[in-house]
Amino acid sequence: MAREDIALRLYSELTRIAKALASSSRLQLVVLLAQGERTVESLARAIGLPMANVSHHLQTLREARLVEARKEGLYVHYRLAGSDVFELADMLRRVGEHRLAEMDRIVKHYLGSRDKLEPVRMEELLKRVKDGRAIVLDVRPQEEFGHGHIAGAISVPLDRLKSRLAKLPKRKEIIAYCRGPYCVMAFKAVRLLRAQGHRARRLEEGFPEWRVAGFPVAVGTASGGRSARAPGGRERRRRVPRSRRSKG
Numbered sequence: 001m002a003r004e005d006i007a008l009r010l011y012s013e014l015t016r017i018a019k020a021l022a023s024s025s026r027l028q029l030v031v032l033l034a035q036g037e038r039t040v041e042s043l044a045r046a047i048g049l050p051m052a053n054v055s056h057h058l059q060t061l062r063e064a065r066l067v068e069a070r071k072e073g074l075y076v077h078y079r080l081a082g083s084d085v086f087e088l089a090d091m092l093r094r095v096g097e098h099r100l101a102e103m104d105r106i107v108k109h110y111l112g113s114r115d116k117l118e119p120v121r122m123e124e125l126l127k128r129v130k131d132g133r134a135i136v137l138d139v140r141p142q143e144e145f146g147h148g149h150i151a152g153a154i155s156v157p158l159d160r161l162k163s164r165l166a167k168l169p170k171r172k173e174i175i176a177y178c179r180g181p182y183c184v185m186a187f188k189a190v191r192l193l194r195a196q197g198h199r200a201r202r203l204e205e206g207f208p209e210w211r212v213a214g215f216p217v218a219v220g221t222a223s224g225g226r227s228a229r230a231p232g233g234r235e236r237r238r239r240v241p242r243s244r245r246s247k248g
Contacts, residue, residue, distance in 0.1 A: 017088075020064035025049060026057045027089055031180055033067060034086040034208035035140075036147025036219070037079040046141070083212045090209065093181070111182070119204035120175050122215060125150075134173040139189040140207070142221065149207060150177065151216035158185045165196050173199045180206030 021027060028047055032038060038046075044054045058078055061067040066085045069078050080086060096103045120128070128134040129152060136153040138145050145155040156164050158178075168174060174193055178185040186202040193200035203210075211217050 016064045017066065020060050020066055021089060021092065023057065023060075025053070026061055027092075029054070029057055029061065030066070030080065030086060030089045031206075031208055032144075033078060033080045034083075034089075034211065035144055035179065037077050038147070039075045039077055041075070042143065043078070046144075086208055086212055090212075111184075111187070117201055119202050121204050122210055122213060125175055125203055126215060128173065128175065132172075134175050135169070136203075137168075137174050137176040137189065138178075138207070139176050139185045140178050144179075144207075146219065146221045148211060148217055148219050150210055151218040153177075153218075155221070158189055161189055161192055165193070165198075168193075168198060170198055173201065175201055175203055177203035177210075178206055180208055 021030070025047065029043060032043055032046055040051055040055050040058065043058070044051045047054060058067060058069070062069060062078075066081055067078050068081050069076050071077075097107055098104075125134070125136065129136060136150050138149050138153040138155050139158045139161065140149075140155075141157050142155060145153075145157075149155065156168075176186045176189040176193070178189075181204065183206055186206075190200045190202045
């Protein structure tokens with residue numbers, strides 16, 4: 001086989017992955033699965049699509065070897081094939097923000113306008129918690145918290161936050177997080193907390209980014225649950241570009 005034919009065949013194989021990710025719904029599923037293993041039913045609830053549609057999207061991702069599945073009783077559980085799958089989707093997001101003017105406008109106008117304070121980066125959050133200056137609030141649904149969360153985080157789903165405000169300390173800063181940079185739950189939580197006199201900020205990234213970066217993760221429904229490693233069974237630490245490192 002000619003060298004040119006080999007290259008063409010290899011690039012053709014790569015398009016399988018590109019086609020599998022060429023869907024807003026499938027990209028959302030990748031973000032959800034980056035938080036932990038989920039059933040089709042659970043994913044359908046989270047993404048707001050019929051189970052048949054979600055099942056079809058998952059099959060497309062599976063055919064491209066981006067997700068894996070196992071059956072337990074009547075339920076099929078899906079997980080990412082590896083942390084590199086989420087890293088690819090996250091890189092796609094970053095390139096889009098940098099190259100697509102409309103995407104950059106939406107991020108700045110609709111998300112940037114929700115919170116004028118600079119969000120907290122992952123490295124800074126780690127320092128603040130270690131120093132005892134802040135507590136971390138996970139505002140995702142309880143099910144997602146149970147599959148994995150930032151070690152030491154307190155689970156207060158957004159729909160229960162209002163009833164739990166009185167129990168949160170006002171002497172410490174509260175840092176809220178959810179599924180990622182485009183997840184509005186953290187924005188809403190911070191706005192509610194500030195309205196009640198709390199010092200609150202949001203984590204710039206979300207749990208998927210935290211987990212893939214190799215920072216401390218725990219699983220279980222109780223705060224401080226058993227520790228877990230990053231996807232793939234080993235701790236992974238992403239090199240942070242100099243421009244993104246915390247200055248504090």
